[in-house]
Amino acid sequence: MAAAQTSEWTTVIKPKSSLLSVDFGELWQYRDLYRMFVKRDIVTWYKQTILGPLWFFIQPIMTTIMFMVVFGGIAKISTDGLPQPLFYLAGICLWTYFSECLNQTSKTFIENANMFGKVYFPRLVVPLATVTSNLVRLSIQMGLFFLVFAYYLIFTDAPVHPNLYALLTPVLIALIAALALGFGVLFSSLTTKYRDLTFLLSFIVQLWMYATPVIYPLSTIEDPRLKMLMQANPLTSIMETFKFGMLGVGEFSWAALGYTAGFAVFILALGVIVFNKIQRTFMDTV
Amino acid sequence: MQIQVFAQLNLARHCEAEGRGNLGRFIKDLEKTMTAIEFENISKQYRLGLVSTGTLSHDLNRFWQTKVLRREDPYLKVGEVNDRAHKGASEYVWALKDINFKVEQGDVVGIIGRNGAGKSTLLKLLSRVTAPTTGTIRARGRIASLLEVGTGFHPEMTGRENIYMNGAIMGMSRAEITRKLDEIVDFSGCERFLDTPVKRYSSGMTVRLGFAIAAHLEPEILVVDEVLAVGDAEFQKKAIGKMQDVSRGEGRTVLFVSHNMGAVKNLCKRGIVLNQGQVAFDGGVEEAVGYYTSKSIIDNVWHKQICDFDHLNQAKDVQFLSIEFAKQANTFKIDEPIEFIIQIHGNKNVEKCRINLTIYSADGTPIGSVSNTETFSIKHGEIKTIKISLKNNHLAMGYYNISFSVGLGNYLSCQTDFEVQKNILTFEIKSDLEQLIAAVGQWNHGWGQIMLQSQTIEI
Numbered sequence: 001m002a003a004a005q006t007s008e009w010t011t012v013i014k015p016k017s018s019l020l021s022v023d024f025g026e027l028w029q030y031r032d033l034y035r036m037f038v039k040r041d042i043v044t045w046y047k048q049t050i051l052g053p054l055w056f057f058i059q060p061i062m063t064t065i066m067f068m069v070v071f072g073g074i075a076k077i078s079t080d081g082l083p084q085p086l087f088y089l090a091g092i093c094l095w096t097y098f099s100e101c102l103n104q105t106s107k108t109f110i111e112n113a114n115m116f117g118k119v120y121f122p123r124l125v126v127p128l129a130t131v132t133s134n135l136v137r138l139s140i141q142m143g144l145f146f147l148v149f150a151y152y153l154i155f156t157d158a159p160v161h162p163n164l165y166a167l168l169t170p171v172l173i174a175l176i177a178a179l180a181l182g183f184g185v186l187f188s189s190l191t192t193k194y195r196d197l198t199f200l201l202s203f204i205v206q207l208w209m210y211a212t213p214v215i216y217p218l219s220t221i222e223d224p225r226l227k228m229l230m231q232a233n234p235l236t237s238i239m240e241t242f243k244f245g246m247l248g249v250g251e252f253s254w255a256a257l258g259y260t261a262g263f264a265v266f267i268l269a270l271g272v273i274v275f276n277k278i279q280r281t282f283m284d285t286v
Numbered sequence: 287m288q289i290q291v292f293a294q295l296n297l298a299r300h301c302e303a304e305g306r307g308n309l310g311r312f313i314k315d316l317e318k319t320m321t322a323i324e325f326e327n328i329s330k331q332y333r334l335g336l337v338s339t340g341t342l343s344h345d346l347n348r349f350w351q352t353k354v355l356r357r358e359d360p361y362l363k364v365g366e367v368n369d370r371a372h373k374g375a376s377e378y379v380w381a382l383k384d385i386n387f388k389v390e391q392g393d394v395v396g397i398i399g400r401n402g403a404g405k406s407t408l409l410k411l412l413s414r415v416t417a418p419t420t421g422t423i424r425a426r427g428r429i430a431s432l433l434e435v436g437t438g439f440h441p442e443m444t445g446r447e448n449i450y451m452n453g454a455i456m457g458m459s460r461a462e463i464t465r466k467l468d469e470i471v472d473f474s475g476c477e478r479f480l481d482t483p484v485k486r487y488s489s490g491m492t493v494r495l496g497f498a499i500a501a502h503l504e505p506e507i508l509v510v511d512e513v514l515a516v517g518d519a520e521f522q523k524k525a526i527g528k529m530q531d532v533s534r535g536e537g538r539t540v541l542f543v544s545h546n547m548g549a550v551k552n553l554c555k556r557g558i559v560l561n562q563g564q565v566a567f568d569g570g571v572e573e574a575v576g577y578y579t580s581k582s583i584i585d586n587v588w589h590k591q592i593c594d595f596d597h598l599n600q601a602k603d604v605q606f607l608s609i610e611f612a613k614q615a616n617t618f619k620i621d622e623p624i625e626f627i628i629q630i631h632g633n634k635n636v637e638k639c640r641i642n643l644t645i646y647s648a649d650g651t652p653i654g655s656v657s658n659t660e661t662f663s664i665k666h667g668e669i670k671t672i673k674i675s676l677k678n679n680h681l682a683m684g685y686y687n688i689s690f691s692v693g694l695g696n697y698l699s700c701q702t703d704f705e706v707q708k709n710i711l712t713f714e715i716k717s718d719l720e721q722l723i724a725a726v727g728q729w730n731h732g733w734g735q736i737m738l739q740s741q742t743i744e745i
Contacts, residue, residue, distance in 0.1 A: 008426070009424040009425065009426060010425065010426050010427055010428075011423075011424070011425040011426075011427075011429060012422060012423070012424050012425075013411065013412070013414060013417070013418065013422065013423040013424075013425075014417070014418075014422050015417055015418050015419055015420055015421070029457075030454070030457070032454045032458075032459050032460040033454035033455060033457075035454075035460070036450055036451045036454045036455075039447070040440055040443060040447075040451060043442065043443060043447070044440060044442040044443065047442040047483075115437055115438050115455070116415070117410075117415055117433075118413075118415065118431075118433045118434045118437045119413065119415070119431055119433065119434075119437045119438075119455055119456065120413055120414035120415060120431070121455055121457065280416070280417040281416055281417050282416075283410070283415050283416045284332065284416055
């Protein structure tokens with residue numbers, strides 16, 4: 001009797017759900033909400049600022065100048081013979097995308113607790129929208145990168161050698177998005193109980209940048225053990241592949257990229273499963 | 287009801303077995319259209335106090351102090367220490383316990399109960415904000431929950447953008463919202479401000495817009511939590527009218543939680559009274575409201591501590607510390623003066639401060655107010671104790687709530703309130719024995735709440 005009847009109910013609310021019951025169909029139903037969240041993020045970023053979207057440019061430019069002074073000028077870290085602005089800008093664009101996505105998605109539950117406490121929708125829509133809206137920022141900054149890139153390619157004889165591997169860029173961005181989303185939702189699930197992790201995370205992201213070849217090329221690492229450790233970082237191969245394809249320096253291997261892809265899939269799956277489990281009762285603990 | 291459904295289903299099966307599929311299907315359809323929501327053994331458990339202190343270091347410290355050193359929990363707040371918590375075995379509390387009921391399609395059910403009876407928890411479960419501890423809720427059709435209007439409104443976005451935003455959060459598709467946009471705008475009365483950011487709206491307008499969106503959701507099941515308490519009288523009337531249309535004309539199921547017994551009576555056919563997490567009464571709305579107002583509204587509290595000295599809120603110029611009945615009880619005889627002792631604290635030097643109070647009947651209807659013209663001054667850091675006497679109040683027998691406000695100005699001038707305490711105390715007006723004999727019988731509630739006094743002379 002029970003079995004015959006449940007099939008006719010459209011909504012069944014139960015205490016526990018199985019571990020893998022992520023409802024992707026439901027997520028698809030809420031695609032309009034996803035679109036609205038993306039729009040909201042973009043519309044509200046620089047509302048009531050004088051410079052508005054110009055900040056998208058100012059941030060990477062200022063960071064690049066700072067890196068040129070500190071790492072290029074004072075510390076004299078190698079850029080593999082490339083012009084410093086181009087080298088730093090390439091790293092900064094990708095890294096900013098990763099760190100912004102990670103920082104923002106990791107606050108999903110805490111920042112939206114008020115809304116989540118009032119109405120149900122698949123919570124995963126929020127971090128997905130965050131990762132998407134940040135793509136806009138990324139593409140504007142990539143535009144800046146391509147301007148600088150074109151300048152060095154056409155007007156100077158700097159050793160810039162773009163090649164076919166540059167076509168991997170969309171894949172690299174997808175991998176960054178997957179990694180940031182995976183880590184972000186995992187962290188956001190854990191921060192519902194322990195707020196310490198938000199402080200820890202901003203700290204981790206800072207350190208993580210130095211563990212990733214953003215401001216230096218992987219080739220400067222000589223100690224093989226340290227290099228192994230560096231390559232365990234899933235972002236290393238992304239940075240190196242991007243610089244290899246666009247600028248013709250760095251180290252590229254399909255194995256390293258494959259490792260990153262596998263890592264991304266794993267962390268994304270883990271993050272989504274944990275997130276899905278937490279979202280059912282997080283209002284009781286947040 | 288349960289038996290009926292069983293019987294019908296059995297019949298349906300029987301018919302199918304007999305090969306008379308049509309009749310079987312018909313009865314199945316009939317059965318399907320009957321129950322909209324079914325609560326089966328629903329319970330929700332919360333842990334008393336805090337689940338965790340919120341930071342890892344504090345949790346570790348707490349574990350060390352309580353479990354290893356066997357000291358008292360260093361993070362328990364004052365007031366949380368009660369006997370139950372100390373026994374350990376009962377550090378869990380059931381916000382809801384074994385709730386079983388069904389709601390028929392097209393029914394409008396009012397859920398009433400005192401604060402903490404479990405009403406909000408029930409709605410939270412139904413709107414899937416949190417999951418139940420045990421049991422199952424089954425529902426047919428789209429559930430839209432209105433625990434708040436305007437959820438997800440972003441102050442920087444325009445009214446139009448927020449209509450799409452809020453609609454999408456409620457589960458409407460873009461096309462659906464576009465189709466109803468004109469209707470929504472019309473209903474809200476915010477047409478002129480549609481392309482203005484919502485942060486420029488008055489709070490009333492924001493609520494109107496939020497409710498207008500919700501009213502056009504067209505879900506099969508609508509869950510509403512006291513959203514009608516906001517907005518002006520005209521809008522409340524409009525909102526109640528819309529909800530009546532929704533339930534009567536369009537055959538939708540509505541679950542309505544409110545403290546406003548007038549609205550509940552107006553809207554609902556059936557009433558469910560919750561008490562301490564359990565269904566105390568389930569039946570017709572008149573009986574349910576009667577049950578609630580007679581049984582559960584009065585508590586024997588004559589003193590309410592509002593704020594203690596360590597938790598002063600500097601945002602308020604003057605604030606309440608405590609309010610109590612001077613006679614240290616909350617039952618009064620007819621026309622007995624009702625006296626309050628009120629302690630207030632000044633966070634600034636304030637001249638011409640006044641205290642107002644409003645009395646409500648048990649069903650939430652305002653009966654009368656004192657807009658005090660007698661003022662006093664209070665200095666920064668000063669605690670003042672004030673006595674207010676309510677003489678010749680003419681209140682009829684029954685139960686009442688009182689709200690207090692402290693602020694400046696009265697009904698003759700502009701007013702500002704520093705703090706408002708709604709329904710902070712309850713009291714009962716009883717007739718004493720002598721008067722009862724003289725009056726023979728009881729005050730009929732159909733006569734209103736005020737005992738008018740007249741003079742009758744023959745001319």
